Amino acid sequence: MADRHQFRADWHDYNEGIFFITVRCDQKIHYFGEIRGGKMIPTDIGHIMKSTIDEVTDHFPEAEVWNSVVMPNHIHLVISVGTRHGASASSPILSTSQSQNNYGCLKSKRHEPSEAKNFHHNSRLAVIVGQIKSTVTRAARKQNIEFGWQERFHEHIIRSQHAYANIMHYIDANVENWCYDRFNPNHIDNADAPWRVPTNCNDYES
Numbered sequence: 001m002a003d004r005h006q007f008r009a010d011w012h013d014y015n016e017g018i019f020f021i022t023v024r025c026d027q028k029i030h031y032f033g034e035i036r037g038g039k040m041i042p043t044d045i046g047h048i049m050k051s052t053i054d055e056v057t058d059h060f061p062e063a064e065v066w067n068s069v070v071m072p073n074h075i076h077l078v079i080s081v082g083t084r085h086g087a088s089a090s091s092p093i094l095s096t097s098q099s100q101n102n103y104g105c106l107k108s109k110r111h112e113p114s115e116a117k118n119f120h121h122n123s124r125l126a127v128i129v130g131q132i133k134s135t136v137t138r139a140a141r142k143q144n145i146e147f148g149w150q151e152r153f154h155e156h157i158i159r160s161q162h163a164y165a166n167i168m169h170y171i172d173a174n175v176e177n178w179c180y181d182r183f184n185p186n187h188i189d190n191a192d193a194p195w196r197v198p199t200n201c202n203d204y205e206s
Contacts, residue, residue, distance in 0.1 A: 016082035018066075019125060020156040020167045023075050023133065026148030028183055030072035035178045045147050046070055048139045052132055053077065060128050067167075069174045074183050076171050078158070081124055129153050 025031045032046035042050065053068050053075070067078040133149050140147035158164050174181065179188050 016124070018078065018080050018158045018164070020158055021075075021077040021079055021125075021129060021153060022155075023129065023153040024150040024183065025073045026150055028073045028185070029148075031147050032070050032072055032075075034072055035175055038176050040070065040072075040175050042070065044143065045136065045140050045145050049075060049136055052135045052139075056128065056132065059131060062124070063128050067171045069171045071174060071178070071181070071183065076174065078164075078167060078171065079125075079128070081128065125155065129155075 031043065032049055033040055033042040035041070040046075049070050053065055053070070056063055056065050056079070062082045064080045065077055066080055067076075069076050133153075137147065137149065139145075156167075158167065178184055179186075181187055
């Protein structure tokens, strides 16, 4: 059960913000392709996955995917939902004076628990990610391609410019660092990585 990542911040409604999203394929099966020679070689469903990500804003005008990568058995997204005041991928926000707005770079209120068991099924973020997953699943079934997702997804609220930079770097380098990826069944220990590969979301903040 712990692998389902059910913990969610109870001080955030997940209807607006900047989020780092990870969704795994069922049983970590390499449905999306393989990495060979430092390049991702997508399958048919891998191509469908990429085009689905590219079309997010067409279906959800309030959402933008600022970065993404399709890996053999999972995807990563940096997605902005309903951000205001001209935030963009190149200038995402994150000054101290803005840390309490609804950009997603937030902090919990004093004396409140930082996380709670609440999967926010009906939040805008959950609806968008659910639509991405269902679109790919329907396309796979239509083409008689074997495919399945893990039941849920993992998200991280991006709270600082430092975390944003770390996450963007991680996504950009994910393919070339596949040998260190924890979703790679033959991964090398992170201690040997040329750039420290985060083992959990708190690592992006440090």
